[in-house]
Amino acid sequence: MSEARIRWISGPVLRAVTEENFALREAVEVGPQRLLGEVVSLDGDELVVQVYEDTTGLKPGVAIKGTGHPLAIRVGPGLLGRMFDGLLRPLAVTDSPFVTPGVAPPRSEALAFRPTVKKGDRLSGGATFGEATGTGGRAQRCLVPPDCEGEVVSIASAGNHPEDATLLTLRDAAGAIREIAMSHPWPVRVPRPVRARSPGAKPLVTGQRILDCLFPIGQGGKAAIPGGFGTGKTVLLEALAKGCDADVIVYLGCGERGNEMAGVLEEFPELTDPRSGRPLMERTVIIANTSNMPVAAREASIYSAVTVAEYFRDQGLHVALMADSTSRWAEALREVSGRFGELPGEGGYPAYLSSRLADFYERAAVVDTLGGGNGSVTLMGAISPPSGDFSEPVTSHTKRYVRAFWALDVKRAQARFYPAINPLASYAEDAHVFAEWWAANGNPQWLALRRKFLTLLDDQARLERMARIIGKDALPLRQQLTLFCAELVNEAFLRQSALSAIDRTASPARQSAMMRLIGRYIELAEAAVNAGAKLEALARLPCYRPMLRMSEEIGEQEGDKFAALAESVEREIGALIHAGERDDAAKAVG
Numbered sequence: 001m002s003e004a005r006i007r008w009i010s011g012p013v014l015r016a017v018t019e020e021n022f023a024l025r026e027a028v029e030v031g032p033q034r035l036l037g038e039v040v041s042l043d044g045d046e047l048v049v050q051v052y053e054d055t056t057g058l059k060p061g062v063a064i065k066g067t068g069h070p071l072a073i074r075v076g077p078g079l080l081g082r083m084f085d086g087l088l089r090p091l092a093v094t095d096s097p098f099v100t101p102g103v104a105p106p107r108s109e110a111l112a113f114r115p116t117v118k119k120g121d122r123l124s125g126g127a128t129f130g131e132a133t134g135t136g137g138r139a140q141r142c143l144v145p146p147d148c149e150g151e152v153v154s155i156a157s158a159g160n161h162p163e164d165a166t167l168l169t170l171r172d173a174a175g176a177i178r179e180i181a182m183s184h185p186w187p188v189r190v191p192r193p194v195r196a197r198s199p200g201a202k203p204l205v206t207g208q209r210i211l212d213c214l215f216p217i218g219q220g221g222k223a224a225i226p227g228g229f230g231t232g233k234t235v236l237l238e239a240l241a242k243g244c245d246a247d248v249i250v251y252l253g254c255g256e257r258g259n260e261m262a263g264v265l266e267e268f269p270e271l272t273d274p275r276s277g278r279p280l281m282e283r284t285v286i287i288a289n290t291s292n293m294p295v296a297a298r299e300a301s302i303y304s305a306v307t308v309a310e311y312f313r314d315q316g317l318h319v320a321l322m323a324d325s326t327s328r329w330a331e332a333l334r335e336v337s338g339r340f341g342e343l344p345g346e347g348g349y350p351a352y353l354s355s356r357l358a359d360f361y362e363r364a365a366v367v368d369t370l371g372g373g374n375g376s377v378t379l380m381g382a383i384s385p386p387s388g389d390f391s392e393p394v395t396s397h398t399k400r401y402v403r404a405f406w407a408l409d410v411k412r413a414q415a416r417f418y419p420a421i422n423p424l425a426s427y428a429e430d431a432h433v434f435a436e437w438w439a440a441n442g443n444p445q446w447l448a449l450r451r452k453f454l455t456l457l458d459d460q461a462r463l464e465r466m467a468r469i470i471g472k473d474a475l476p477l478r479q480q481l482t483l484f485c486a487e488l489v490n491e492a493f494l495r496q497s498a499l500s501a502i503d504r505t506a507s508p509a510r511q512s513a514m515m516r517l518i519g520r521y522i523e524l525a526e527a528a529v530n531a532g533a534k535l536e537a538l539a540r541l542p543c544y545r546p547m548l549r550m551s552e553e554i555g556e557q558e559g560d561k562f563a564a565l566a567e568s569v570e571r572e573i574g575a576l577i578h579a580g581e582r583d584d585a586a587k588a589v590g
């Protein structure tokens with residue numbers, strides 16, 4: 001192995017001299033503690049190394065050893081249900097409200113294995129050779145690494161095996177033997193290969209009405225969640241992790257404060273999966289690199305997380321990755337780049353900030369896997385722009401690569417309107433694609449209702465501006481009706497507390513029922529106003545309050561309550577319309 005000597009140290013960055021050959025991006029081990037690092041630049045006999053661990057105590061002259069391969073993590077069925085640091089080393093969670101850096105030994109507990117191939121079979125990269133069942137009782141496919149293929153020379157029999165023990169040997173076309181375990185290493189910065197990428201046509205159901213109905217994201221899609229401090233990014237990402245309909249959740253806590261992340265680490269193991277009733281952790285992987293952990297590892301953590309997500313995708317699963325927050329990742333990039341002495345660009349970030357963001361978001365996709373299945377990785381990244389300014393570099397570059405933009409708004413958050421997504425600043429470019437899915441799932445009016453709600457919210461903003469000048473009462477009745485209906489959409493539909501037992505997540509069926517009922521209410525209210533009814537009269541009807549409160553009062557299994565409420569709406573507003581028409585008739589006669 002090649003060796004170099006440290007010449008210069010600045011935080012996580014080392015310069016070293018060598019007479020031997022190192023490769024760019026080669027993983028290295030530094031000093032007697034074998035600290036993990038990566039070669040980030042080479043110039044003649046000088047190399048620059050980024051170290052992923054605390055470098056305190058390192059001295060010039062200490063040896064750096066090349067490993068001969070790029071920075072890689074070991075992916076395997078044992079990942080589910082566990083917590084790791086940014087380089088996928090198991091995390092120790094202590095009693096203190098902080099996350100302690102992971103120095104724990106590699107994972108080695110045994111998993112139950114069952115072979116699904118036999119001697120003589122030909123296997124290609126990504127093929128399944130067995131099934132592994134971890135402590136959670138969830139069976140997973142054991143995959144041949146994407147870069148291996150050949151004829152089965154031997155295969156282990158059913159039983160318990162450590163994750164990294166050789167279970168399968170393949171002989172490739174050239175006669176070389178490859179030994180394969182349940183887990184295999186994969187370089188984090190290299191996207192795992194797939195057979196084909198296809199545009200997604202199915203939404204990722206998040207359980208959040210404002211997202212699913214107004215700003216939907218597809219399976220394989222990518223969304224950004226920008227928002228100032230305290231606007232609800234973390235709460236929203238957690239709500240998505242708990243409620244979205246992905247098979248596997250990868251939750252990345254990146255550079256946030258340790259005590260915040262400790263909240264996630266404590267809470268998640270307690271949660272049950274609303275879909276299966278089993279512990280949610282069984283289908284979750286948590287990766288944490290908090291602000292007190294080494295900054296360079298934070299830079300790598302985002303790639304570790306997406307590599308883990310791709311690994312589960314390659315098993316034919318739908319995976320959702322939540323990253324909190326990509327701004328802290330970009331800050332790590334900036335800090336490390338500064339120590340390299342690179343020329344800073346916009347906002348002090350390196351010039352390659354934009355292409356690194358693109359590299360990350362490009363790994364979201366729906367794919368035909370090498371193994372012949374279908375899987376997806378959906379990426380959702382929080383952004384914490386300094387002082388909530390969305391024109392700063394991380395937000396503006398991210399905007400170029402995501403299809404959905406869920407802008408959290410300080411004013412809405414201050415009014416405790418959650419989720420504080422500002423419908424006027426947010427967008428979803430693929431929304432129309434999902435109309436077919438909603439139609440097949442009992443809501444053929446989805447697209448029309450979505451348009452209607454968005455138009456109301458847009459008109460509301462304009463009219464409120466005008467009302468501030470001339471007074472609300474001076475607005476014509478029709479415009480007052482618009483404000484009345486927009487208020488109903490906000491209060492009854494968009495407001496959804498992540499802390500509410502009944503409403504923290506909403507199924508597509510319940511969302512559709514609410515959408516239809518509100519749509520019908522608006523139609524009838526318009527007819528009533530056309531027939532001469534006053535808004536006060538509408539607000540006085542007994543059905544008005546239950547309409548406003550339906551999200552908190554009508555739970556998942558109570559569809560008949562929606563039907564009953566719909567009936568009172570028809571009856572009560574119908575009577576108003578009828579009375580108006582009678583008055584008109586009387587006036588005509590008189």
Ligand SMILES: Nc1ncnc2c1ncn2[C@@H]1O[C@H](COP(=O)(O)OP(=O)(O)O)[C@@H](O)[C@H]1O
Binds near residue numbers: 228
């Ligand atoms: N969807 C929500 N439902 C209920 N409360 C929320 C919601 N989003 C945010 N909050 C409230 O706002 C606080 C701050 O949210 P948080 O996610 O920590 O903000 P950020 O991560 O953007 O700094 C939370 O502690 C919670 O009280």
Ligand SMILES: [Mg+2]
Binds near residue numbers: 235
């Ligand atoms: Mg947060």
